Structure formats: C-alpha cells, structure tokens
Amino acid sequence: MQQVKAVVALEKDAPVSVVTINVPAPGPGEAVVKVQACGVCHTDLHYRQGGINDEFPFLLGHEAAGIVESVGEGVTDVAPGDFVVLNWRAVCGNCRACNRGEQQYCFNTANATQKMTLADGPMAGTELSPALGIGAFAEKTLVAAGQCTKVDPTARPAAVGLLGCGVMAGLGAAINTGNVGRGDTVAVIGCGGVGMAAIAGSALAGAAKIIAVDIDDRKLEQALTMGATHTVNSKNTDPVAAIKEIVGANGAEGADVVIEAVGRPETWEQAFYARDLAGTVVLVGVPTPDMKVPSIPLIDVFGRGGSLKSSWYGDCLPSRDFPMLTDLYLQGRLDLDAFVTEEIGIDDVEAAFTKMHHGSGEQSVLRSVVIL
Structure with a gap:
C-alpha cells in the first residue's frame, strides 16, 4: 500500500x-x-x-x-x-x-x-x-x-497521453469509423478537442476538403492550423447550405463524411442534411441521456442512403492504434503537441x-x- x-x-x-x-x-x-x-x-x-x-x-x-x-x-x-x-x-x-x-x-x-x-x-x-x-x-x-x-518511450508524455481519450476519439472518428480516404470531402461540426482531432485525422487520411464548423472564430482559426481547408461560423451562417456550396462541384449534395463532435440533436440534424447522397454521418459528440434523435422524415433516411454511425472511443484498438499514432507523432506527421x-x-x-x-x-x- x-x-x-x-x-x-x-x-x-x-x-x-x-x-x-x-x-x-x-x-x-x-x-x-x-x-x-x-x-x-x-x-x-x-x-x-x-x-x-x-x-x-x-x-x-x-x-x-x-x-x-x-x-x-x-x-x-x-x-x-x-x-x-x-x-x-x-x-x-x-x-x-x-x-x-x-x-x-x-x-x-x-x-x-x-x-x-x-x-x-x-x-x-x-x-x-x-x-x-x-x-x-x-x-x-x-x-x-x-x-x-x-509506446515509444522517447515521446513527450503530455502529448501522447491525450491519445488515451479525446484525441483518439476524434482521430478514430475520422479514420476508423468514418473511413475517410484520399480525396474525400469532410465536414466537422464542433471544434473542441475531439473535433480538432477529427480534423487532424481527416488531413492525415488525405481528405481533399475539410470544413470546420463552429460558432467561435478563435476555434475556427485554430482549425486551419490543424488541417481544415475551409471554415464556417454557424452562428451567422446556415452550415448545411455553406457545406453544400463548398463541396458542390460535380453535383455533390454534401460532404462525403460529416463528423458531429458536439452531441446535440440540432447539430446532428445539420450533419444528416450536410452529407452527400450515400454519405456517412459519424456521431462522436457525447449527448446527455435526455436528448432525442430529431424528427427527420423516415423517407429522408431511406432516400439519402449511406451510413449513420456512432463512434465510441474512435472505434480504436489501443494495442494497434496508440503505438502507430505515437510513431506518426515522432515522425512529425501528427502534431499532438498542438493539442496541449x-x-x-x-x-x-x-x-x-x-x-x-x-x-x-x-x-x-x-x-x-x-x-x-
């Protein structure tokens, strides 16, 4: 003892x-x-x-x-x-x-x-x-x-320790749950620690456009340093319309992957309508027990196709993901220090x-x- x-x-x-x-x-x-x-x-x-x-x-x-x-x-x-x-x-x-x-x-x-x-x-x-x-x-x-x-003992404890929860949740929401790939378009709603990690994970996966959505201009400016290519302040702009406009080339009706990192019904509904046909919505924001899924017409769920997913701990396997992400950090390819x-x-x-x-x-x- x-x-x-x-x-x-x-x-x-x-x-x-x-x-x-x-x-x-x-x-x-x-x-x-x-x-x-x-x-x-x-x-x-x-x-x-x-x-x-x-x-x-x-x-x-x-x-x-x-x-x-x-x-x-x-x-x-x-x-x-x-x-x-x-x-x-x-x-x-x-x-x-x-x-x-x-x-x-x-x-x-x-x-x-x-x-x-x-x-x-x-x-x-x-x-x-x-x-x-x-x-x-x-x-x-x-x-x-x-x-x-x-993990590699030469890594900085303050940085790699964050893989234990929030940073892994965001990175995993993009890479593991959302299966973001090269050339994809991604929108991330909510730019706290988890959302910023989802942006970094999307950049690491090779996404072509990464749209950060938040109501705080300071967070949106920081999102650009994490890999975002576009920002939307949803306090004064309709985020669904803005996302569709940004990714609208070639007839796209939304982003390939939309990651909701807030955990609120209204932002989940925004994510639902901001995705392309056959696109993916990933819920990684944590809701409270009283929150309900918005009353979205079932025909919209059927008609848009794709996937509605939740991401629990970024669907990570620590023995697989922690050492790999630590190596990327030490190689300078994943800036975990930026989260501290x-x-x-x-x-x-x-x-x-x-x-x-x-x-x-x-x-x-x-x-x-x-x-x-």
Missing part, C-alpha cells in the same frame, strides 16, 4: 479536492503506474457534476501517460519501467466482438479489481470510483494491466474546468495537461 496525492470529486457539483489516497499493491492482472501527465477532459467535469452516475467520491483523470512501477501476478504484456499510455478499452478477448476478431468493439473491458481509497479525514477508508476505470489525476494509480499500452494548450499542476484542475470551453486570453483551450 502506498499513499499519494490525487484530485477527487467528493460530492456532486462541489469543487474538486486534492487529497491523499491509498493505492494498493497490484494484485493478479493489475499494475501500478506512476503518472507523468494527464489531460483535463470534459468527461472528468461530467463526473464532477454527477452527469455520469452518482458513485461519489470520484478519482478523476483518465487521459494519461506514465511509467509502470509494479505489476501483479500473471501480467506478461507490460513490465516495470515500461512507458505506457493508459486506456479504457482493455479488451476481454472472450466476448462476441473479440471472438469474431473485432476487438475494437469490445464492450466487456477490464478494470482493476482492488479499490483505491481515501486516506485521511472523516471519510478515510472510503472506496474511490476511478474515472473511466483509470483515475489518473494522481501521482500513482492502480489499473488493470490491459489498460496499459506500451497549457501545462498545469495538480492543484489547478478546478481552474482548468473553467477554462475548458471559454479559452484563456486570445486562445481557445484544447487541453490543459496536469504534469505530475
């Missing part, structure tokens, strides 16, 4: 606290990771607000990279000293998806069996619920060994939540990254 500092949401909608927690020695199939960097993701704010579930207290943080410190019995894929990116898709190998060779669709993923606990105060001994089974706003965390993906807006300390997470959507000064905040 070790005691370390960590960021915990003790109760719904209350500011987070930096507390001391107990981290057990790893049991069978588990690993303790010394966290080097962890991004501040909107999902962590959802946990703090009670938007995921009410299993407080939560140990926040999940977009992380670090060094394996120790492993439990039976662990062979990673060893102490390995540099790893943490993931929340530790595939089981036995479910229907895994048995048909589609591990990227595994929903029966593993987490650590043992629980980390609060060390001090009136709640000492209380079990913690780690965000997405990881809990990496901590000097050290306990995870299932399958949640550790080895600021590096902060463990005491600054609450302030980072405030900055998440509003930016800081003249620059929109894609990711604040906690350095441990």
Whole structure:
C-alpha cells in the first residue's frame, strides 16, 4: 500500500479536492503506474457534476501517460519501467466482438479489481470510483494491466497521453469509423478537442476538403492550423447550405463524411442534411441521456442512403492504434503537441474546468495537461 496525492470529486457539483489516497499493491492482472501527465477532459467535469452516475467520491483523470512501477501476478504484456499510455478499452478477448476478431468493439473491458481509497479525514477508508476505470489525476494509480499500452518511450508524455481519450476519439472518428480516404470531402461540426482531432485525422487520411464548423472564430482559426481547408461560423451562417456550396462541384449534395463532435440533436440534424447522397454521418459528440434523435422524415433516411454511425472511443484498438499514432507523432506527421494548450499542476484542475470551453486570453483551450 502506498499513499499519494490525487484530485477527487467528493460530492456532486462541489469543487474538486486534492487529497491523499491509498493505492494498493497490484494484485493478479493489475499494475501500478506512476503518472507523468494527464489531460483535463470534459468527461472528468461530467463526473464532477454527477452527469455520469452518482458513485461519489470520484478519482478523476483518465487521459494519461506514465511509467509502470509494479505489476501483479500473471501480467506478461507490460513490465516495470515500461512507458505506457493508459486506456479504457482493455479488451476481454472472450466476448462476441473479440471472438469474431473485432476487438475494437469490445464492450466487456477490464478494470482493476482492488479499490483505491481515501486516506485521511472523516471519510478515510472510503472506496474511490476511478474515472473511466483509470483515475489518473494522481501521482500513482492502480489499473488493470490491459489498460496499459506500451509506446515509444522517447515521446513527450503530455502529448501522447491525450491519445488515451479525446484525441483518439476524434482521430478514430475520422479514420476508423468514418473511413475517410484520399480525396474525400469532410465536414466537422464542433471544434473542441475531439473535433480538432477529427480534423487532424481527416488531413492525415488525405481528405481533399475539410470544413470546420463552429460558432467561435478563435476555434475556427485554430482549425486551419490543424488541417481544415475551409471554415464556417454557424452562428451567422446556415452550415448545411455553406457545406453544400463548398463541396458542390460535380453535383455533390454534401460532404462525403460529416463528423458531429458536439452531441446535440440540432447539430446532428445539420450533419444528416450536410452529407452527400450515400454519405456517412459519424456521431462522436457525447449527448446527455435526455436528448432525442430529431424528427427527420423516415423517407429522408431511406432516400439519402449511406451510413449513420456512432463512434465510441474512435472505434480504436489501443494495442494497434496508440503505438502507430505515437510513431506518426515522432515522425512529425501528427502534431499532438498542438493539442496541449497549457501545462498545469495538480492543484489547478478546478481552474482548468473553467477554462475548458471559454479559452484563456486570445486562445481557445484544447487541453490543459496536469504534469505530475
């Protein structure tokens, strides 16, 4: 058992606290990771607000990279000293998806069996619920060994740690789910961290036109640096009409792939009508449980053909995608550093939540990254 500092949401909608927690020695199939960097993701704010579930207290943080410190019995894929990116898709190998060779669709993923606990105060001994089974706003965390993906140790932890969630979700929405290919036209609605990653992924895949759509001119300017070729401010322009005009050569009625990275019914409807005949819509933005699919005439769904998809974690397989994307980063072909807006300390997470959507000064905040 070790005691370390960590960021915990003790109760719904209350500011987070930096507390001391107990981290057990790893049991069978588990690993303790010394966290080097962890991004501040909107999902962590959802946990703090009670938007995921009410299993407080939560140990926040999940977009992380670090060094394996120790492993439990039976662990062979990673060893102490390995540099790893943490993931929340530790595939089981036995479910229907895994048995048909589609591990990227595994929903029966593993987490650590043992629980980390609060060390001090009136709640000492209380079990913690780690965000997405990881809990990496901590000097050290306990995870299932399958949640550790080895990558090139020369990579910058603050950059490649973001592959653990938001950046992978966006890249994967374009490359894995949307199957964006050379010469395709792509529109991305919503230019937060996930949307920016979808733009970067579309550029990496060789898309000919990449249209960034948002209501914030600062984000749209930044999207151009990520690979967007056109921008549309949907605050004062009909995005469907604008997208159709941009891609309208050769009779196209919309973009080949439209990626919705907001998670709202109205923007999903925009994505539906902004795609070409037989085009693809990818929903990667996370809606709230009360949101409903818009009342689109069923004949429009039938008549336009194509695919309406959702992208869960960018349909990624960490063991396949994390090392490959890290190599592209080290080759200078994928600028993960561009997603790191600021590096902060463990005491600054609450302030980072405030900055998440509003930016800081003249620059929109894609990711604040906690350095441990």
